[in-house]
Amino acid sequence: MNALIIHAHPEPQSFCSAMKDLAITTLQQAGHRVQVSDLYAMNWNPVASAADFQARSNPDYLVYALEQREAVKTGSLAPDIAAELDKLLWADLVILNFPLFWCSVPAILKGWIDRVLVSGTCYGGLRFYDRGGLAGKRALLSFSLGGQAHMFADEDAVHGDWEPMLRPLQRGTLAYVGMRVLPPFAACHVPYIDQPARAGILDRYRDYLQGLDQVEPLTVPSLADFDRQLQPLTNKEQVPA
Amino acid sequence: MNALIIHAHPEPQSFCSAMKDLAITTLQQAGHRVQVSDLYAMNWNPVASAADFQARSNPDYLVYALEQREAVKTGSLAPDIAAELDKLLWADLVILNFPLFWCSVPAILKGWIDRVLVSGTCYGGLRFYDRGGLAGKRALLSFSLGGQAHMFADEDAVHGDWEPMLRPLQRGTLAYVGMRVLPPFAACHVPYIDQPARAGILDRYRDYLQGLDQVEPLTVPSLADFDRQLQPLTNKEQVPA
Numbered sequence: 001m002n003a004l005i006i007h008a009h010p011e012p013q014s015f016c017s018a019m020k021d022l023a024i025t026t027l028q029q030a031g032h033r034v035q036v037s038d039l040y041a042m043n044w045n046p047v048a049s050a051a052d053f054q055a056r057s058n059p060d061y062l063v064y065a066l067e068q069r070e071a072v073k074t075g076s077l078a079p080d081i082a083a084e085l086d087k088l089l090w091a092d093l094v095i096l097n098f099p100l101f102w103c104s105v106p107a108i109l110k111g112w113i114d115r116v117l118v119s120g121t122c123y124g125g126l127r128f129y130d131r132g133g134l135a136g137k138r139a140l141l142s143f144s145l146g147g148q149a150h151m152f153a154d155e156d157a158v159h160g161d162w163e164p165m166l167r168p169l170q171r172g173t174l175a176y177v178g179m180r181v182l183p184p185f186a187a188c189h190v191p192y193i194d195q196p197a198r199a200g201i202l203d204r205y206r207d208y209l210q211g212l213d214q215v216e217p218l219t220v221p222s223l224a225d226f227d228r229q230l231q232p233l234t235n236k237e238q239v240p241a
Numbered sequence: 242m243n244a245l246i247i248h249a250h251p252e253p254q255s256f257c258s259a260m261k262d263l264a265i266t267t268l269q270q271a272g273h274r275v276q277v278s279d280l281y282a283m284n285w286n287p288v289a290s291a292a293d294f295q296a297r298s299n300p301d302y303l304v305y306a307l308e309q310r311e312a313v314k315t316g317s318l319a320p321d322i323a324a325e326l327d328k329l330l331w332a333d334l335v336i337l338n339f340p341l342f343w344c345s346v347p348a349i350l351k352g353w354i355d356r357v358l359v360s361g362t363c364y365g366g367l368r369f370y371d372r373g374g375l376a377g378k379r380a381l382l383s384f385s386l387g388g389q390a391h392m393f394a395d396e397d398a399v400h401g402d403w404e405p406m407l408r409p410l411q412r413g414t415l416a417y418v419g420m421r422v423l424p425p426f427a428a429c430h431v432p433y434i435d436q437p438a439r440a441g442i443l444d445r446y447r448d449y450l451q452g453l454d455q456v457e458p459l460t461v462p463s464l465a466d467f468d469r470q471l472q473p474l475t476n477k478e479q480v481p482a
Contacts, residue, residue, distance in 0.1 A: 010289060010290045010291065010303055010305060011302060011303040011304070011305075013302055014303075040288075040290070046287055046288065046348035046349070046352070047281075047287065047347075047348060047349050048251060048342070048347060048348065048349075049251045049281070050251060061252060061254055062251055062252040062255075063252070063432065064251060064252075065387075101289070101351075101354075101355050102351075102354050102355065102358070102409065102413055102414045102417075103408070103409035103412075103413030103414070104345065104351065104409045104413070105351075106288075106289060106351075106355060107287035107288060107289065107348045107349070107351040107352030107354075107355050108287070108288050108289075108348070108352075110342075110343075110345065110346075110347075110348040110351045110352075111287070111348030111349075111351075113342075113343050113348075114342050114343065114347060114348050117343070129399075146306075148470075148471070150470075150471070150472060151471050156473050157473070158370075158462055158464075158467050158471045158473070159412070159413065160408065160412070163405075164404075164405030164408045165408055165409055165413060166409075167344070167401065167405045167406055167408065168343065168344035168345045168406055168407075168409060171344075171400070171401070172343055172344030172345070172400065172406060173343045173344070176343075191304065221399055223399075226399050229389075229391075230389070230391070230392050230399045231391060232397050232398070232399070
């Protein structure tokens with residue numbers, strides 16, 4: 001298996017960075033090939049803009065997704081995006097590894113999503129969810145946070161359940177492009193716990209990564225249950241792909 | 242009223258930019274003062290990093306939120322962050338105006354959130370939700386997207402309901418820092434509709450902005466319903482602030 005880890009933490013000594021290092025060794029020891037994009041170390045540019053295209057389909061008016069589609073066809077994506085897209089297409093497993101910032105990814109990682117998950121390759125038209133361009137791949141979120149597990153335990157918890165809080169990332173992004181989304185790994189309360197507790201989290205993360213084939217992906221809609229206008233089919237009549 | 246519009250679209254001629262312009266004139270005509278942060282025009286840096294602090298509490302190990310807290314105390318936030326924070330504290334109403342990228346904000350706007358909503362001023366300790374540092378202010382999301390309204394109509398829709406999809410932004414961010422979150426304004430299907438339909442959306446947006454005092458904010462938890470460990474109080478015994 002080929003695994004790609006997208007890592008985004010501003011402190012190389014952080015616990016989150018240790019999670020990234022552990023994932024590398026654990027996956028390699030299991031015989032997998034691993035590539036890492038350490039976005040802070042790469043000084044990754046997260047800002048989607050007209051500069052992302054070496055040629056423009058419409059130089060007078062930027063429709064970002066349309067230019068992505070054209071740039072994929074003509075091979076005119078900016079080199080930093082093309083390099084990341086190559087890694088993404090190579091990967092069978094994609095891990096986004098980050099500190100939870102505002103219940104989401106840090107901006108530098110959001111900009112990897114915005115720029116690399118290009119229309120035309122990863123999705124487009126009616127190719128999303130189970131018909132997405134990256135179908136066959138698996139993905140997961142692994143993140144550190146200050147909050148405790150009970151704060152996201154269910155809808156009565158202070159921040160509600162994890163699933164809605166992570167929905168834009170897991171369903172709106174990773175599942176949207178067709179990847180099967182494995183359960184997230186949350187390293188909770190990290191700034192407030194002692195070294196043995198941190199080591200315990202790393203042990204759990206290693207176990208989790210070693211058992212990936214046993215976990216069930218997130219359930220997401222099948223487009224077969226929707227009509228061509230993406231209205232739910234009440235009679236479950238299947239629409240041909 | 243003082244209104245701050247944070248605008249983040251890479252194309253100045255976009256419909257989303259027209260929404261920003263309409264909001265400026267509508268709010269000004271109603272007698273309000275308006276400031277705009279046009280993040281693309283400002284070439285805003287979205288990447289949270291050690292460079293955000295002119296002095297460091299711990300120069301050897303970056304804990305971003307802790308450095309924010311110290312920098313607020315000592316006045317050593319980077320000037321671009323301090324300028325945005327001043328605008329935020331001045332505002333009674335904050336509008337985030339953007340194209341929906343991956344069911345969230347573009348990275349450049351995520352980086353405004355990451356860098357400007359500083360710990361110590363906006364939240365910290367048990368100051369969040371109804372005890373958040375920005376209590377008394379109101380906020381709303383106004384965004385454009387390619388998708389249609391029925392795709393987010395309810396949990397049976399192809400992308401589920403808006404509320405969970407927007408939860409990290411509305412609850413995890415805006416409500417977290419204490420702002421009352423007004424209903425989002427979604428301009429749907431924008432790339433696919435004709436000029437009269439676009440004008441109709443702008444008319445609805447004008448009406449919405451003129452009637453802000455009549456709309457109910459999102460319901461979010463009150464910390465009075467949780468104990469000091471943020472476990473839900475089953476007996477609803479109030480904890481003093």
